[in-house]
Amino acid sequence: MKRTIVALFFFTALIGLWQGLVSARLYSPVLVPPPASVAEYILDALADGSLLSASWVTCKRLFIGYLIGCVIGLPLGLATARSKYMSDTVGVLALGLQTLPSVCWLPLSLLWFQQSEGTILFVVIMGTLWSVLIAVDNGVKNLPPIYTRAARTMGSKGLHTLVKVVLPASLPYVVSGMKQGWAFAWRSLMAAEIYVTILGSEGLGHILHFGRELSAMDQVIGVMLVIVLIGLLADKLLFSPWENFLHSRWGTARN
């Protein structure tokens, strides 16, 4: 309860500060619109359906790209952690490509796939894949060998050890890796949507970009808020349950 009040107070103060800056007329209202006009844009865009459809398009792209990235990254990460050859080849490749900001894939992707869904999907997958792969690899490599030894004495081997011991034992790393992958996917997608326009299926990145072209600052800030909100919501819905489970099972919770 107290925490809710503190949080509410903080955000009210933040909006108050914003309104204060607008009222002081330090900046042109074109560059710093009042909170009310941003709220008005959001309500209008919700009412005419453009914001919802853009959010839907964006989330769909994100989910598909992220899912593909995880489906490829998870087993590859397991493989690089378990095999020295895989580690020397795919592992090094992943380490290198992970340092490449995913927006750098855009020129290549645009030339390959032109202005299409494929371009966006490719960039999102590249954003997710390497960081998930490296997190899983790291988690499995850090596994205390006692777990697999203990499992072996109980008759576990091969695939059973992999699925019932190695994967769950590295779950804390896997979840934080998937969370990081999610963050990268989200960033890549926004960059891609701002660059790549597909008429008829505009995502949040597109309307953010249109906002700039129309000098509609209320739209720019409004869409930014929605992007932040979706990011927060995804964190709470997708990752918090896992993290809470891990904290209570492993005993790593602080409070």
Place this chain on the structure above:
Amino acid sequence: MSITQALPPIQPAKLEVKSLSKSFTTRRGWLQALENVSLTVNEGEFVCLVGPSGCGKSTLLNLVAGLDTPDSGELISDGQPITGTGRERMVMFQEHALFPWLDVMGNVLFGLHLKPNLTKNDRLEVARYYLHLVGLERFAHANVHELSGGMKQRVALARALAPNPRVLLMDEPFAALDAMTREQLYDDLQLIWEKRKKTIIFVTHNVREAVCLGDRVILFSPNPGRIREEFKIPLPRPRDINSVELATIATEITRQLKSYTQPAIPAGPSDPAAPAAA
């Protein structure tokens, strides 16, 4: 299948170790962990291996478990050569080695899931039986980190016993526990061994512990690791670690043990820091 079928009084195995040798290449060079070690452990016998660190007693246990392969020599369980790990030989480690992603029940069930011909209900019944045996049935759904050190080792014991192995291999399982907890576990282990007869090899560097638990105590010496002597412990069971008879035997064995290990710092009359009497 009923609980009595899932829990048959299984025949404990006879273990034979014949001229076993094992060496390791470590960062500091080559180490002869075991040299020409031979040992027979009879059906249902409780044998304790005692010796200073580095004498190869844990190496021997890992070899019997099938976790490692020897350089030379033979390992035989009931006439069959040991070629790898097997459900009939369960291991309890010094670290509890419980799986933190499973609750207590899940840990005890882990080995049972790998045992064929059991229904879900059989497994649950067997797991509950062993949790009851170690006195932790109330903690079936606790998380591992919520348990004390002694409770964790009890769960580890239940997990090792649940698949009903013929041999139980224990590698200093109580070394990390406080003295009070340990003494309670000596009593419990003796009781459990009465009920669920197993062949047990128990590695320790604590001579009193060995005398309290073992039918036989086998002394190892290091560099290279080999068997130096063995003692039959004729005391009646259950034994009390604090009894005078037990202490007398332990003192005698400790004296023998000390004679094999050269003192690290040679104490002489010229040593000015030497205490008056040891």
